[in-house]
Structures are given as structure tokens and as C-alpha cells.
Amino acid sequence: MGVVTAVKVFLGFAVVYTIASFWSVVIVLPILLKGFMSSPIRFFQRRRREIKPACLNDPSLGTHTYVRLQGLRMHCVVNGKEGKPLMLFVHGFPEGWYSWRHQLREFGQDYRCVAIDMRGYGETDKPPNVSDYTMDKLTGDIKQLIPALGYESCVLVSHDWGGVIAWAFAEKYPDMVDKLITMNAPHRKAFADIMNHNKKQLFMSWYIFFFQLPWFPEFLISHNDYDILQKSFRGADGKVIGSMTPEDLEAYTYCFSQPNTLTSAINYYRASMRTSIWQQAQPREGKREGSGKITVPVLTIWGDADKALHKDLPELARKYNTDYTLKYIHGCSHWTQQERPDVVNEMMKEFLKRKKLE
Template sequence: MAKLLKLFTKWLIQWIFAVYYGLIVSFAILCDIIKCGPKTFFHRETRTSRPECMNDPALGTHGFLNLQTGIRIHYVAAGDEDKPLMLFLHGFPECWYSWRYQIKAFKSEYRVVSVDMRGYGESDCPVGMKNYSSRILTDDIRDIISELGYSSCVLVGHDWGGLIAWCVAMEYPELVDKLIINNVAHPDRLAKHIASHWSQFRKSWYIFLFQLPYLPELMLRAKDYSFLKGSFMGKSFGIRTPDMFTLTDLEAMKFSFSQQGAITGAVNYYRSALQTKPLRSKPIKCPTILIWGDKDGALEIEMTKGHDKYVDNFTLKIVEGASHWVQQDFPDKVNRIMSEFLKG
């Protein structure tokens, strides 16, 4: 009975905050429609083909994997196939293109593969938030490694991709030779920090908003996906090195989110995170490095502490002046840190 009461209380709190933030956003949307007009607010460009930057030969070749679950995953690969695999997992709101600087830097030493995660870009976007549980997303990575013809890899993740990379290292340790995480804490550490720090709880308001139907999609599609410009180029959360993220790069992100089902697929990660059972935490044995931009506007740097509890062989590297998008913000520094870690 106590367990049931605890679950109900948790559910009630989540939905109180979801409705609260939903009312605020609904009012903001109404004001925006009045201010800019319905035509501007609901306008979206038609994007039927990749922008040229996504077809840059220096980034590799495009391909698709058909997983045993029936899901088709889009990826871009470069480097010789007889070299070790380095697999890149992006976060929200990104796509495979987020790793463009790392693809170029490591393709001479590795078979580098950057995927569109399930629900993003040119990968399949299955309907229903239950198709985005941590178990399913983790198993996707297991199957991707196998379909690529490898038995293990250097696994690199950022944001949501980092959370899934943590889970892969816990669930399938034999698949991960070394683990490289960018600006996201271990899942348990992240959850505990949000629950115990009001400042981080407020920064994570969108997680509760995303539990609502329809409204998050409406907000994210507004004014031709203008939220992407705010995310990557805005003063609060944006990349702090302007030359590293241009309007051309922004168009690549917009192309990814303009694909059918992609907005809902991305939001479903958050819906599922609060409404499905998380994976049980297990010790991580492989060498692991956490690279963190200290100007992250979304996640507090304090959550980098205490990872020795979860990882036997742990290294932390702070990139001063970098935003949440650390691998795009200061790619030379991040690439150097990664290279030193891989050689160490």
C-alpha cells in the first residue's frame, strides 16, 4: 500500500507541474500568435532534401540499418571498415550532424559512425511513447553495433545520447571498450540532482511540459522551428563560439526536425522517461571520461560530482567557457581530450 501511495504521489506531482507549465506555455503561444500573426506562427518551410552541408563527402557516406525490431536507423560513416568502431549518439534537439567535427577528427584512426537516434531525422519514428523507453533505446545501440559488423566500440554520447550510452555500458559492458560522455551525468546522478536541487528542477521545467499531448509539438514547430535557433544560437543556452555553429548548420538541424514524426519522436524520449520503468543501475567497469562545458545553461556542473560511485575508472574534464553543446562549441579542445583519453 505504501508503495502504491508513493507512486500515486509521484504521478500527481508530475501532472500538477505539467498542467502548470502547460498553462504558462499556452498563454505565451496565444500572445505570440497575436503578436506575429497566425501565418507567421504556423509557417514551416518544406524540406524534402538534405542541405548540402549534410552531404559533405568529408563527413562520410549515408546509409541505413534495418534492426531486428523492424526499426530502420539512418547513419553516416567514414573511415576504413577494418578499423575499430567509434559510435556517436546525439542528444536533444540534435541529429547525427552534431558530431561533424569529431567525425573529421577521428576518421583516420577509427571507423566513425554517427546515427540519427530512433525518433530523429531520417531514422524511423515509431508511434507511442512506450517505444522510447530506456530499455528499447539501449537495445537499439546493441543492435546497431551488431548490424555494423562489430562486437564492441568506443561509445560517445551527448545529452540524451549520453544517457543511453551510460545505459549501454551498464547493460552490455562487453560492447563498450571505452565510454566518452559529453555534458550529461550518470542517469542516477542526474535524477537525484534534479530531485534535490530546486535550481535544477526549475531548469528542467520542459520535462514536465513534454508530458502533455500536442502542446509541446505545437511549441516546437512554431515559426519554422524557431526554438532551434534559440537553443543553439541564443544568449542563454547557445553555442558560445559563433563560428562553430552557423545558419547553415541550423538548417541541417531544421531538416532533421522537419522529417515526418521527428518532433513527436524527440518529445517521446521525455514522456517515456517519466512514465516507464528505468533500467537498474549497475557498476561501469570500462574506462570512462565525462567532458563538461562549465557554461552549460541546462545542466548544473555540480552534478559532475560523485561519479566514482558508479564508475570504477572515471575521469572528469571541464572545458572552460563551453556551453551545453560542448563538442560543437570547442571541438578542438574536446577532440584533444578525447584523443588523450583514448591513447591513455
């Protein structure tokens, strides 16, 4: 590493940690102080959950299986007959395979539906290092998984972090994606565009910077028996969003209370930021860019009441795709496929019937 590059990397990390510290004081400390003052005993409580909620073993959702990838054992839930076209579901944060329960039931008649726990989540292995969660590793898992399931390509369905991975995968391996469906997931280039020019998104993304700190983010989410995790799936009225139930909420809490899961999930953000700082520090001729526009047919479904992602993001992604369909769900939050599953499923069916643009 040259001196100039080293200085740029150092300054990049200095800026990130300064912003992270700022948000820790402005947002995080008041949350923790309020929790401590209201219930000091519960504040440090983290109940270890030994018994899996029954909904995670619901046979109507599919069969649980494991696929051995290079250096990783991946947990999958499979619904649908062998020989049907593959529909692969990739979840976001803080979720897991279970976030696709409505789609597993709906599309199992016509597709071989496979919902995965991504690396670090649920019953999939949890590599220990931040470097184990780079985009190359995440897209590499999908690249290995498709042939391991006996297929050459798939309909790739994704949400949030899963969508970020799916965008990158479709750009890198277009022959392995028949159609791409994303839900409230920013295309990485569109996200970079808006972060550079829109202060509102910068403020909405405060947690990304906060997650760069060691230990503290894990403590914030897990304190008071994972209260913040549970509140993320509730509306302003305190009720769980959409069709979700208290048992669904407990299912996520169970998964994230298991050893190392929370750190592994947050490491996605840490690896992404470190990669970005490194790439920005490289000389122009050393910077890596994607191959260009995504050429596979893309459907983006967007809940326009998302509090973490700016409403302009899905439209900004249009210029990075050659065959792009955008559908909004008015009043829907970030948790698209769980809050409005019937609407989402109908939009998916309509898109899947359409032929590719020539």
C-alpha cells in the same frame, strides 16, 4: 497491478501533470503570447522543407548507409576504413548524426567512425508509440547495431540524451564498450540524486515535465517556423554558438520539420518519466536496479555554462564509476562538441591514448 501500486502510479502522474500545467502557464504561455502579438501571421507558420541542406550530404563527413535491426531501420553515416576500431557516436536532443560532423572528420583516419540517427530521428525509422522509446529499447538498438556493423565492441561517444543511453549501455553491457566518452550528459543515478536534493536543478528541468503533456510541446517548438528550436542553438547575443553556421541551424530545422520527428524525439522524455513513475510505485522487492558501478574507462567532458544541467552533476557521477576522468570546458554551453570541437577532440585524443586503470 495491486491497488497500492495503482494508487501510487495515479498520484505520480497527477503530480507530473500538475507541474507540467504550472510550467505551461508560467513559461510557455508568455512565450506563445509574445510570439502571437509580435507577428500573428508567422505565429502559425511551419514551412515544409522538401530539399535537404547541402551540408547533410557533405561527402567529407562519410558515406550514408542503413542497418536493419529488429523492427527498425537505422540510418548511419560512416567515415573510416573497415578493420579500424569502431567509434560509435550517439547524439542528443534536438540533434542527429550531424552533431558529430567535426569528430567524423577528425577521427576517421584512426577509427571506423559511425554516427547514427537514433530511433525516431532523421532518416531512422520512427515507431509511433511512447513505449517504443524506453531505455531498454534504446540500449537494445546499440546492442544490435555493434555486431551488425561487424564488431564486438566500440569506443562509445555520446552527448545529452545519447549520453544517458550510453551510461546505461556501459553499465549493462560492459564487454561491448572499450571506452566511454560522455558530453554534458547526466548519469541517471546522479541525476536522480540532484533532483531529490537540489531545487535549482528541479527548476532547470522544467521542460522535462512540460514535455509530458500531449501535443502542446510539439506546438511550442514548431510555432513560428521552429523559432524556439533555432534559438536553442543561439547565445544571448542572438548569434549561433561556437563554430556553428546558419546552414547547420537549417540542417536541424529541416530534420525536425519532417513528419513525426518532433513527437518521436519528445517521446524519449515521456517514456523516461512513465518508466520512472512505474518503478517508484513498485514494492521495494520489485524495483529494478542496475548492476552497480560502470567498470569501463569513462571520460566526461562538461561545458560549465550549461543552462539545463547543474554544474555539480558530472562530479556526482564519479561515485558510479571505477575509472573516471572529468574535464571541464570553461564558458562552453550545453552543445559541447559543436561549440568547442577543437578542444573536445584534443581531450578525446588524450583519453584514448591512456591505458585502462588496473
